[in-house]
Amino acid sequence: MLKRLYSSFVPRHKFPDYTIPLSDFKGHQLRAIQRFNQLLPQLNLLLELRDSRAPISTRNVIFDDILMNQKSPNTKRLIVYTKSDQCPPATLMKLKRWHDETEDHFMTLDARSVRDTKNLIRVLQWEYDELIKSTVGELSNNEGLPLGFRILVAGMPNVGKSTLVNSLRYAGDVKTYNPQGSIHSNISNKRRKVAKTGGQAGVTRKTSECIRIGDYRGGMYLYDTPGVSLPGRVTTREKMLSLSLCGCIKSNLVDPIIQADYLLYAMNLQTPAAYDHYTRGVATNDVYRVLKGIKHATGIRDDTGAAIHWVDKWRQGSAFAKSSKSPGHISFDVETLLEDRYFSYKDLVKRELDLLGPWTTVTAGQKKSKHSRMATNSNQLFNL
Numbered sequence: 001m002l003k004r005l006y007s008s009f010v011p012r013h014k015f016p017d018y019t020i021p022l023s024d025f026k027g028h029q030l031r032a033i034q035r036f037n038q039l040l041p042q043l044n045l046l047l048e049l050r051d052s053r054a055p056i057s058t059r060n061v062i063f064d065d066i067l068m069n070q071k072s073p074n075t076k077r078l079i080v081y082t083k084s085d086q087c088p089p090a091t092l093m094k095l096k097r098w099h100d101e102t103e104d105h106f107m108t109l110d111a112r113s114v115r116d117t118k119n120l121i122r123v124l125q126w127e128y129d130e131l132i133k134s135t136v137g138e139l140s141n142n143e144g145l146p147l148g149f150r151i152l153v154a155g156m157p158n159v160g161k162s163t164l165v166n167s168l169r170y171a172g173d174v175k176t177y178n179p180q181g182s183i184h185s186n187i188s189n190k191r192r193k194v195a196k197t198g199g200q201a202g203v204t205r206k207t208s209e210c211i212r213i214g215d216y217r218g219g220m221y222l223y224d225t226p227g228v229s230l231p232g233r234v235t236t237r238e239k240m241l242s243l244s245l246c247g248c249i250k251s252n253l254v255d256p257i258i259q260a261d262y263l264l265y266a267m268n269l270q271t272p273a274a275y276d277h278y279t280r281g282v283a284t285n286d287v288y289r290v291l292k293g294i295k296h297a298t299g300i301r302d303d304t305g306a307a308i309h310w311v312d313k314w315r316q317g318s319a320f321a322k323s324s325k326s327p328g329h330i331s332f333d334v335e336t337l338l339e340d341r342y343f344s345y346k347d348l349v350k351r352e353l354d355l356l357g358p359w360t361t362v363t364a365g366q367k368k369s370k371h372s373r374m375a376t377n378s379n380q381l382f383n384l
């Protein structure tokens with residue numbers, strides 16, 4: 001029955017040309033970038049987090065630029081795609097191909113899972129060993145470097161940085177560990193929570209002090225950082241919508257009905273079964289038809305309220321959790337649906353670096369008067 005209804009359905013292949021803001025860049029994010037630049041010479045690894053539901057949109061070209069322009073190119077990068085529990089399997093295959101092409105190291109994980117975090121710790125220990133081998137020449141018994149292994153956890157707002165920092169801190173300290181029993185277990189021990197987490201963008205406002213994880217070779221040390229958004233000139237309308245669905249920009253920046261329409265657009269390109277319980281099994285390009293079904297199912301009275309409710313469920317990742325008939329997860333980035341001959345990740349990286357251009361004029365640690373500081377910031381924001 002559903003198949004028959006879908007077979008005549010043609011999804012939109014282009015999203016309508018709505019006007020929406022193209023940046024959510026804030027003053028504290030600029031300060032975070034200044035702090036990155038300050039810390040860079042003593043860092044061993046940049047742990048760059050991206051949301052696996054939107055691997056393209058949550059990629060921040062600013063980190064590429066910072067790493068490329070570092071004076072002593074010692075800092076390595078490991079890309080971590082979080083929220084793997086909500087990642088469509090097809091995206092995983094794409095990630096492997098893309099990163100093979102660019103020769104980046106990457107992994108996917110659920111930042112709340114002790115098992116996944118333990119795997120990450122093993123990778124970090126391996127990186128630490130490699131660093132010791134390359135600097136000292138050989139590995140000796142549990143001896144580390146004088147400053148330990150220093151890691152900066154960075155990424156867009158709300159991708160799960162603080163959650164991962166808490167998990168790493170917890171998993172690094174756990175001495176007895178049962179891999180079977182620990183899958184997806186939440187870090188519930190509040191005493192171990194060193195970083196504040198939350199479902200909204202911008203919870204972390206300042207780069208943390210060093211946080212020690214475990215005692216491997218004298219310890220590994222983390223810095224938790226505020227999420228950094230994209231400058232306006234490297235964003236697109238679709239990117240902002242994707243970021244909005246992931247919670248990486250303030251939820252009220254874009255009209256909720258437009259967000260709901262984008263969600264519908266993405267679902268139609270993947271699986272209308274993700275919403276058709278609201279439309280009696282019918283696939284549609286009409287967002288108001290879906291909102292009508294949501295209003296009916298929830299008792300919400302207005303379209304905006306229904307749109308907020310629907311988008312929020314997807315943003316939090318709870319939309320499928322309660323449904324036994326889950327048709328799978330949705331990618332918010334439509335690039336992940338394109339065949340390789342229509343989309344090249346490598347080209348995208350290059351294109352975004354060109355678009356960003358020479359922008360890193362922020363000099364770390366400069367002391368300025370309040371007035372000149374505000375002027376610099378607004379000029380830089382203007383340039384962004």
Ligand SMILES: Nc1nc2c(ncn2[C@@H]2O[C@H](COP(=O)(O)OP(=O)(O)OP(=O)(O)O)[C@@H](O)[C@H]2O)c(=O)[nH]1
Nearest residue numbers: 083111158159160161162163197198202203204227
């Ligand atoms: N399902 C799922 N949820 C996650 C995962 N990682 C983080 N979250 C949730 O995502 C939300 C944001 O997590 P945070 O750790 O606060 O994100 P952040 O990157 O530190 O955010 P900012 O402080 O705004 O930069 C929280 O509600 C977390 O519970 C994950 O791997 N899977």
